[in-house]
Amino acid sequence: MSASWVDQPTAVREGEGLDTGRLADYLSERLACFDDPIKIKQFPRGHSNLTYLLCVGERELVLRRPPFGAERIKTGHDMGREYRILSRLSGVYPQAPRPYTYCEDETVLGAPFYVMERIEGVILRGAAPPGLELSPALMRSLSENCVDNLVDIHEIDYQAAGLGDLGHPEGYVRRQIEGWTRRYHNARTDDVPEIERAAAWLADHMPPETGAALIHNDYKYDNLVLAPDDLSRIVGVLDWEMSTIGDPLMDLGTTLGYWVEANDPPELQSLALNLTTLPGNLTRRELIQRYAERSGRDLSNVLFYYVYALFKIAVIVQQIYARYKAGLTEDERFAMMGYVVRMLGRAAALAVEKGQM
Numbered sequence: 001m002s003a004s005w006v007d008q009p010t011a012v013r014e015g016e017g018l019d020t021g022r023l024a025d026y027l028s029e030r031l032a033c034f035d036d037p038i039k040i041k042q043f044p045r046g047h048s049n050l051t052y053l054l055c056v057g058e059r060e061l062v063l064r065r066p067p068f069g070a071e072r073i074k075t076g077h078d079m080g081r082e083y084r085i086l087s088r089l090s091g092v093y094p095q096a097p098r099p100y101t102y103c104e105d106e107t108v109l110g111a112p113f114y115v116m117e118r119i120e121g122v123i124l125r126g127a128a129p130p131g132l133e134l135s136p137a138l139m140r141s142l143s144e145n146c147v148d149n150l151v152d153i154h155e156i157d158y159q160a161a162g163l164g165d166l167g168h169p170e171g172y173v174r175r176q177i178e179g180w181t182r183r184y185h186n187a188r189t190d191d192v193p194e195i196e197r198a199a200a201w202l203a204d205h206m207p208p209e210t211g212a213a214l215i216h217n218d219y220k221y222d223n224l225v226l227a228p229d230d231l232s233r234i235v236g237v238l239d240w241e242m243s244t245i246g247d248p249l250m251d252l253g254t255t256l257g258y259w260v261e262a263n264d265p266p267e268l269q270s271l272a273l274n275l276t277t278l279p280g281n282l283t284r285r286e287l288i289q290r291y292a293e294r295s296g297r298d299l300s301n302v303l304f305y306y307v308y309a310l311f312k313i314a315v316i317v318q319q320i321y322a323r324y325k326a327g328l329t330e331d332e333r334f335a336m337m338g339y340v341v342r343m344l345g346r347a348a349a350l351a352v353e354k355g356q357m
Helices: 020-028 079-089 136-154 173-186 193-204 248-258 284-295 302-325 331-353
Strands: 040-041 050-055 059-065 099-103 115-119 211-214 224-227 228-235 245-248
Touching: 020 040, 040 115, 040 211, 050 193, 079 099, 079 115, 136 211, 136 224, 136 228, 136 248, 136 284, 136 331, 173 193, 173 248, 173 302, 193 302, 248 284, 248 302, 302 331
Parallel strands: none
Antiparallel strands: 040 050, 050 059, 059 115, 099 115, 211 245, 224 228
């Protein structure tokens, strides 16, 4: 397989540079092999916490920090929490990257950050790397493994892993609906009636809790690292910033929200959320069936979890768009985020109207 298909960083975006001197001084006191200068690049994807590649001689490390302009949003960009999760999780779940050090001293880089290992591999984003053939057989196998790996995460003994204090599972569903509704209103910039109706529908249709598990809360193809020699094999799972202890079907719902199908409305497909529209992928119905068979969980209320996911994703996008509108980020990728919020709102309204995904 071509090395060009392995996920690679690019030049650091304007306005998102790091103080190399301060960073080198800090890391040289805590990690070995820092005799060589640090070269910094940035992974260009992702819309939340910023991710950089640190090259020190032959060694490669990954640094995560909050986006500029969002340092005070502690709940959404808590580097210390993310570091603690990985510190405990990496010992029981091999696909979690190992963290090396956490810095809460904001005089170093202007915000807390942590450094972890780099898991090198292929990441499938909105478009396949040029020249990479993703056959129906490969996508079938990958999509099945994707579901199975989510079940594996939900079956982790989080108490034994020391993650029992990560969240409060009782009342999780209600807190999520109320919390994401509140976040939407706090970040609201435009009138999007479909989003308001989705929030009201969710509040009126909350199912009972289905149990407690470690949940990732952002589980989708572009957070999976795939083995370069076998793209159906998952060697890493990234972006644990929103993980907690909660209802696993809410986590499944988030995955379904990103799982756009080839027969979905063109405007939803145009968002290019993931490569789930390619031939061979499980459909959402097949995904649900496989998850139910592997986990033994009742998915009779799956429409609720799907609408919740579309609503939650829309709120996350709205929060990013609000930062852009306020001039807190210069990343021009965010200029069209208002359109994305409206598209997701229409998809949620359509699902409710049809009574199915």
